[in-house]
Amino acid sequence: MSNNNLTKDEIKFYESLFILYKSKQAINNLWSKLKQNDGLLKGFEYSDTPLLYHIILEVVNFNEEYNLYFNKVYLNIYQERVQELKDINKPIFKKINQWRLKDFRNNIIAHTWRNKNKFTHPDSDIYLIPKNALEFSLLVNYINYAWSIIENEFEIELNHAINYMISIASNIQKRNKDYNNLNDDQIKLVEEVNLKCMEYKKSYHLSVYLFDFSEIQN
DSSP states (O other): OOGGGOOHHHHHHHHHHHHHHHHHHHHHHHHHHHHTSTTGGGOOOGGGHHHHHHHHHHHHHHHHHHHHTSSTTTOGGGHHHHHHHHHHHHHHHHHHTTSOHHHHIIIIISSSSEETTEEOOTTSTTOOOOOSHHHHHHHHHHHHHHHHHHHHHTHHHHHHHHHHHHHHHTTSOOOOOOOTTHHHHHHHHHHHHHHHHHHTTOSOOOOOOOOOOHHHHO
């Protein structure tokens, strides 16, 4: 199927379907890394926090895309099927929405532990989020349950969506960066900072990491 033959409605639908797929994949990839820990049932470790936060972030992404753009209002040619699917999925999303993940995403994950300019703590009881391995497992399962309904309803369209995204990715201009002067930049940085330290008679100074590119160049 040529992209030139796609209607605007089809493109909007493929984009939305792919975003849901991307978020679901990210959630499962993150969860699989956590499950590699044999002690998962005994509880998470502090070092697991970034992965858990990222799962919450992707669940909110999934939810927002599902509510805002995977919507019969914007998807004219798929209106009836989307409406039916959302009715089928309603009990599952009721389970997902028993947690209030968006506030936690906004205040803790995406910002600096502040709620309306006041310091806030992630363990505060104002945040209703999964608190243990069992609850996170349920959250991940609910996303997969919801996705299974979407995938079954739109199996053919999902294949088209993935092919569409692959085709447009090949035309995206990617950034090329020259790192030949990277170590020189690091040396300049440390010199500038340490000159300031000396100016203010500080007892500390900055050390920087220099990169060895010899193996790559050879």
